[in-house]
Amino acid sequence: xxxxxxxxxAAVWHPCTQMARLADLPPLPIARGEGPWLFDTEGRRYFxxxxxxxxxxxxxxxxxxxDAIKAQLDTLPHVMLAGCTHEPAVRLAERLSARTxxxxxxxxxxSDGASAVEIALKQSFHSWKNRGxxxxxxxxxxxNSYHGETLGALSVTDVQVFRDxxxxxxxxxxxxxxPDARLGNEAQALTAMRALLxxxxxxxxxxxxxxxxxxxxxxxxxxxxxxxxxxxxxREFGVHLIADEIAVGCGRTxxxxxxxxxxxxxxxxxxxxxxxxxxxxxxSLVLTTDEVFDAFWSEDVTRGFLHSHSYTGxxxxxxxxxxxxxxxxxxxxxxxxAQAERLARAFAPxxxxxxxxxxxxxxxxxxxxxxxxxxxxxxxxxxxxxELLIRPIGSTVYLMPPYLIDDATAAFLAGAVTxxxxxxxNDVPA
Numbered sequence: 404x405x406x407x408x409x410x411x412x413a414a415v416w417h418p419c420t421q422m423a424r425l426a427d428l429p430p431l432p433i434a435r436g437e438g439p440w441l442f443d444t445e446g447r448r449y450f451x452x453x454x455x456x457x458x459x460x461x462x463x464x465x466x467x468x469x470d471a472i473k474a475q476l477d478t479l480p481h482v483m484l485a486g487c488t489h490e491p492a493v494r495l496a497e498r499l500s501a502r503t504x505x506x507x508x509x510x511x512x513x514s515d516g517a518s519a520v521e522i523a524l525k526q527s528f529h530s531w532k533n534r535g536x537x538x539x540x541x542x543x544x545x546x547n548s549y550h551g552e553t554l555g556a557l558s559v560t561d562v563q564v565f566r567d568x569x570x571x572x573x574x575x576x577x578x579x580x581x582p583d584a585r586l587g588n589e590a591q592a593l594t595a596m597r598a599l600l601x602x603x604x605x606x607x608x609x610x611x612x613x614x615x616x617x618x619x620x621x622x623x624x625x626x627x628x629x630x631x632x633x634x635x636x637x638r639e640f641g642v643h644l645i646a647d648e649i650a651v652g653c654g655r656t657x658x659x660x661x662x663x664x665x666x667x668x669x670x671x672x673x674x675x676x677x678x679x680x681x682x683x684x685x686x687s688l689v690l691t692t693d694e695v696f697d698a699f700w701s702e703d704v705t706r707g708f709l710h711s712h713s714y715t716g717x718x719x720x721x722x723x724x725x726x727x728x729x730x731x732x733x734x735x736x737x738x739x740x741a742q743a744e745r746l747a748r749a750f751a752p753x754x755x756x757x758x759x760x761x762x763x764x765x766x767x768x769x770x771x772x773x774x775x776x777x778x779x780x781x782x783x784x785x786x787x788x789x790e791l792l793i794r795p796i797g798s799t800v801y802l803m804p805p806y807l808i809d810d811a812t813a814a815f816l817a818g819a820v821t822x823x824x825x826x827x828x829n830d831v832p833a
């Protein structure tokens with residue numbers, strides 16, 4: 404009988420994968436998930452240390468999330484959101500607005516992170532156009548930023564492996580120095596941003612940033628001070644600010660929105676996806692202000708925001724997201740802070756073996772100096788022998804686990820990572 408792996412290699416085009424590599428490295432066949440664990444078809448288990456691409460908040464097969472989806476399934480699986488509405492979408496939009504104190508009171512629904520980025524870029528440009536400033540059509544992103552892989556999102560992404568092949572198709576964004584706590588360059592990064600905005604603000608629609616942590620850059624972290632300075636600059640020069648919280652929102656950094664740690668004015672847009680449904684349904688949201696929303700208010704259809712997809716605001720996804728918010732209303736953030744401290748304690752003894760051990764809430768990362776070729780792939784494969792499913796970024800190993808970290812689990816993760824490093828250094832076959 405043909406194996407699931409062979410069938411997958413023949414029929415499934417895997418994402419972020421050079422398919423030729425699967426000839427020697429077949430995909431891991433996962434049969435089920437329970438809590439932080441994934442189980443393959445042979446019954447072996449693996450701790451999901453990267454939360455299945457950062458989406459799984461409360462573990463696999465979480466009963467409360469599943470019950471919310473099942474209850475909604477029995478009532479209303481889907482209805483178009485153009486000209487119709489439904490309670491789960493309205494309640495979700497209201498609750499997210501309340502978490503910003505009403506500052507971001509309008510929610511537009513998308514399907515995934517990249518689509519949320521596209522929506523925000525379009526809304527920023529179109530709102531300026533509707534206000535009689537069509538020249539404000541340029542975008543600004545940070546060096547090594549990642550905002551998705553559709554053409555619009557790639558235009559504000561500076562990770563070469565994703566964008567180089569499509570560069571002839573992309574818009575030209577301004578790329579400005581990014582802050583990196585390892586380099587102590589936040590002041591210089593703000594100086595570079597000021598210089599650009601002073602010169603081009605009449606033509607710039609928005610700046611987009613990943614607050615506190617640049618994920619695909621290798622979990623590059625900066626302080627809230629940089630974001631406060633950036634907010635002041637965008638206010639001063641009349642430019643929208645988009646906070647892409649697709650990866651860092653939903654409690655990952657210690658607050659529900661990473662932006663809350665700035666204690667600054669809210670940005671003009673906040674983007675959410677990934678964890679908003681706890682790893683169950685595809686959903687993204689773009690939260691924005693009265694000022695942006697009001698720019699589209701008109702009897703003229705061409706001044707409206709004519710963007711949609713068939714499953715916009717899907718009730719099942721909204722029900723899952725509301726169940727996620729229920730968990731945060733019940734004290735999840737306090738629990739997360741305790742879990743983050745457990746991770747910090749477990750990894751503290753390993754600092755001599757790791758470069759730039761760093762942490763922001765439930766994101767922990769370190770760099771491996773002089774990493775060998777194909778380090779990320781090799782580390783990933785060797786980690787499986789220690790019941791760990793983890794995918795480094797370049798020479799950066801990171802953990803972004805489900806919010807299920809007790810002392811024993813933290814110790815297990817530190818031990819598994821250490822054993823994997825030992826295997827790699829000793830060149831033990833995977």
